[in-house]
Amino acid sequence: MTDSPHSPARLLFVDDEKPILNSLKRVFRDKSKYIVELANSGQEGLDRLKEEAFDVIISDMRMPEMDGAEFLSQASQELPGTVRFLLTGYSDQEATIKAINEGRIQAYISKPWDNDELKTLVDEAIDHKRLADEEAKKAEVLECQVDSLQGQAEALTKAVNQAQHELEQTTGYLDVAKDELAKHYDTTVRVFSRVINLRAHTGQEYANSVVTHSLLLGKLLKCNPKALQSIRNAALLHQMGKMSLSDELVTTNPRNLSKEGKDLYLTHPIIAADALTPLPLLAESADIIRHMYERFSGKGKPEGLIGNNIPIGSRILRLTIEYNELAHGVYDGKELSAADAFEQLQAGYQKVYDPEIFDLYQRLTEHLRVSKKVKRDTLKHSDQLEKGMITTRDVINHEGTMLIAKGSELTDNLIRQLLRYEQRAGVSLNIYIERPEETK
Numbered sequence: 001m002t003d004s005p006h007s008p009a010r011l012l013f014v015d016d017e018k019p020i021l022n023s024l025k026r027v028f029r030d031k032s033k034y035i036v037e038l039a040n041s042g043q044e045g046l047d048r049l050k051e052e053a054f055d056v057i058i059s060d061m062r063m064p065e066m067d068g069a070e071f072l073s074q075a076s077q078e079l080p081g082t083v084r085f086l087l088t089g090y091s092d093q094e095a096t097i098k099a100i101n102e103g104r105i106q107a108y109i110s111k112p113w114d115n116d117e118l119k120t121l122v123d124e125a126i127d128h129k130r131l132a133d134e135e136a137k138k139a140e141v142l143e144c145q146v147d148s149l150q151g152q153a154e155a156l157t158k159a160v161n162q163a164q165h166e167l168e169q170t171t172g173y174l175d176v177a178k179d180e181l182a183k184h185y186d187t188t189v190r191v192f193s194r195v196i197n198l199r200a201h202t203g204q205e206y207a208n209s210v211v212t213h214s215l216l217l218g219k220l221l222k223c224n225p226k227a228l229q230s231i232r233n234a235a236l237l238h239q240m241g242k243m244s245l246s247d248e249l250v251t252t253n254p255r256n257l258s259k260e261g262k263d264l265y266l267t268h269p270i271i272a273a274d275a276l277t278p279l280p281l282l283a284e285s286a287d288i289i290r291h292m293y294e295r296f297s298g299k300g301k302p303e304g305l306i307g308n309n310i311p312i313g314s315r316i317l318r319l320t321i322e323y324n325e326l327a328h329g330v331y332d333g334k335e336l337s338a339a340d341a342f343e344q345l346q347a348g349y350q351k352v353y354d355p356e357i358f359d360l361y362q363r364l365t366e367h368l369r370v371s372k373k374v375k376r377d378t379l380k381h382s383d384q385l386e387k388g389m390i391t392t393r394d395v396i397n398h399e400g401t402m403l404i405a406k407g408s409e410l411t412d413n414l415i416r417q418l419l420r421y422e423q424r425a426g427v428s429l430n431i432y433i434e435r436p437e438e439t440k
Helices: 020-027 041-053 068-078 090-102 115-162 166-184 185-200 204-220 225-237 242-244 245-252 259-265 267-278 280-290 312-327 338-348 354-370 412-425
Strands: 009-014 034-039 056-060 083-088 105-108 377-380 401-402 431-434
Touching: 009 020, 009 041, 009 354, 020 034, 034 041, 041 056, 056 068, 056 115, 056 377, 068 431, 105 115, 166 267, 185 225, 185 242, 204 225, 204 312, 204 354, 225 280, 242 267, 242 338, 245 259, 259 267, 267 280, 280 312, 312 338, 312 354, 401 412
Parallel strands: 009 034, 009 056, 056 083, 083 105
Antiparallel strands: 377 431
């Protein structure tokens, strides 16, 4: 697999027809971005997976001896972190459903495919996988460091019990632990974002969409990696200032507030920015949040910046926030389609939003709609769970901690753990599962 964001992605194409393999190889002929390997059968593909790892697998559905569904099912067990796509014809619908269930493919690609759309789909999958791999590496490092800190804490506790005069030494070690944790600000930002989102009552799906859409727009606008990191952190923390507001201000649509209420509500980005600015690693994110209510016409707050004088991250963030508030029904519970959401936002075109970013965002949301198969899910309680069900969202406890990641297959042991947690904590968890028609 890729060693770094700049390494070529490793792609494996599996098809019994060599012309198809050659066509796919031509689409991804840029050797600076891709390393392409070919396999002429499902078994040959499995043999390749045992020899090396890949970032993306694209397999044809119809192959002799082992079809694409069976191959991808075995591939998911061999390399569960690899992104899997299925090439399928119109007549393969039943087999495609089987592949989605057993091979856990990310998407299926209809033949004949459009080269540009295929390349975009694969590039996005690579980007998402790299982000996930980076998060996993950071989590692994943090876990090791937490274990190390736990060992230090136990040693300090023993020392305190032995002699009161060692309290000063204990305090010194705790300060070291605090400094170590501060270095991992990225993980801290993500955890803090979950806490903020719980206070803001906006839902984790809304929060995730704001971050994802902001990053995609930043990439399309060719923002450099440092700027993208600042945009990501700003998107994660944009509601931080709401922690100081009343429940009424937080949960009411700003358009329905009185003038005094609206003026008070519009201070939350400034409160957040003032709190974050002293942190050097978050200073640029603080500036993005501070100016996210500026208007492109120059009549916004807090400084009345006009046009391109508004930080590009702020122009992106305001649009993604207000779109997702409508799309996810944050204030009234009514989720709007992309078309209806943009129709409501159209009134602010050229006055509130950057017209270039507005048009780009419309195209982006349409592309996401047609290029991804959106899964529908249903809410279940723990006592309704069954072995083999697939989670469609992260299972989060009341403290904002993730218990089970989305896409996990439930086992008897996991179900027992969830039931025990609910009994111990005295709470009921929200567990979203693929709807039955998708898992049959």
